[in-house]
Amino acid sequence: MKATYFMGHETFEVRECPIPKAKPGTVVVKNYACGVCGTDVHIYHGEKGSAAVNPPVVLGHEYSGVVTEVGEGVKGLKIGDHVTIDPNIYCGECEYCRNGKKQMCRHMEAVGVTMNGGFEEYSIVPAAQALLLDPNVPLEYGAMSEPLACCLHGIDRAEIKVGDIVCVVGGGAIGLLLVQLARLAGAAKVVLSEPNEARRKVAKELGADLCINPLEDGYYEKFLAFAGGDGADVIIECAGNHAAVESAFKFARRGATILLFSVPKVEATYEVPLFDVYQKELTIKGTFVNPDTHLRAVELINSGRIQIAPIITHTFTLDELPEAIAMQMSAEAIKVIVKA
Structure with missing residues (x-):
């Protein structure tokens, strides 16, 4: 072989x-x-x-x-x-x-x-x-199944409540799976922040309610208008770069949860806006691999509830x-x- x-x-x-x-x-x-x-x-x-x-x-x-x-x-x-x-x-x-x-x-x-x-x-x-x-x-x-299982563990960690506004930062394969899972978890609105036009197009096909380009003028105002003027309840960062983490904090409303899903470089650091964490009472979480979620991922794929082909x-x-x-x-x- x-x-x-x-x-x-x-x-x-x-x-x-x-x-x-x-x-x-x-x-x-x-x-x-x-x-x-x-x-x-x-x-x-x-x-x-x-x-x-x-x-x-x-x-x-x-x-x-x-x-x-x-x-x-x-x-x-x-x-x-x-x-x-x-x-x-x-x-x-x-x-x-x-x-x-x-x-x-x-x-x-x-x-x-x-x-x-x-x-x-x-x-x-x-x-x-x-x-x-x-x-x-x-x-x-x-x-x-394996990346979907990791995303399920992330969704569990994010603790999305029915009716929440969710913002996914990064529209790669992981981001597009998370867009779908956020909807299944009961999010009222799902926003994707992604500079790549082709990925934004796929995200719309997969159920994102709004796709914004963070490199365009006025993207933040557009996001706030859609989100009701204050931001998202849950932000899931899955791009693995400094700009994406920075925008995750920017998109967070008071009391929000920020899930840092991406796999960063080992030496990567980010200067946390501590006053925002204090004033907004933010919750910051990480997520690692797929403990006890792989079978659920298989069930979702077997059921056809998650779109994979695009x-x-x-x-x-x-x-x-x-x-x-x-x-x-x-x-x-x-x-x-x-x-x-």
Whole structure:
């Protein structure tokens, strides 16, 4: 089989490897589609992932495929099943796992980060990490389960109340998923702030009530007029740059919650407007990975309640992984998928 190994800083190597054999408690998956995540981009440039990366390793943690072999003791999965992979594996023993905060696990492993993942033709994974997809759902959609699961954890953290005004800052794949989830959570109005016209257009198709360009004159006044003159109740920042964080604070009304969803550079900092936090009584939250939300993501995708097709814009092969990463970094793409 073909596997694309990450060898370290901005280097991949395509190798021919034997197809793995199932071990007790595992399944072998014929990988079909794997999304290029912002975390993959960070790792490619030598930055941190969700867990320590030790090359050589096959990256790719947003993927789906078909079960080709079932190991001894596995229940609930059979050959031919369509599955999506929940990459994050928790130790279950540290204080965070035992206190219901498994995403903070001190010993977390992750398929496609610390062990071989989706950027290869076949993978072997613990059976517990493989979740059933409806066979009628395109496997490309299944590859979006992991980012959707992360977004669900973010939505849970944001605590949107029915009738809230929600502003999403950044209209990439994550932002477009969050626009849809905010509506499902009961938001009365959903605003997207995004400079890219193509992404604003897709956001409107996916249910955003107002899309604003933060680079245009009068965008803030337009936002305030739509939001009722005071701002948003919940602001979700998912662009990962200084300007986006700054605008999140600007869009916040009194008593608002600001969720910093994006994966920033390790050294990134932002000077918090402390008086605004004090006077507006702001709540600032972070969000990390997808604890106990992957099954909910699969259910949403299986149900068709979340639109995926407009978000996937480009497809590449395993041989084209550097090009896929470059495209994911460009303004042209929303979501890039690699087909195994």
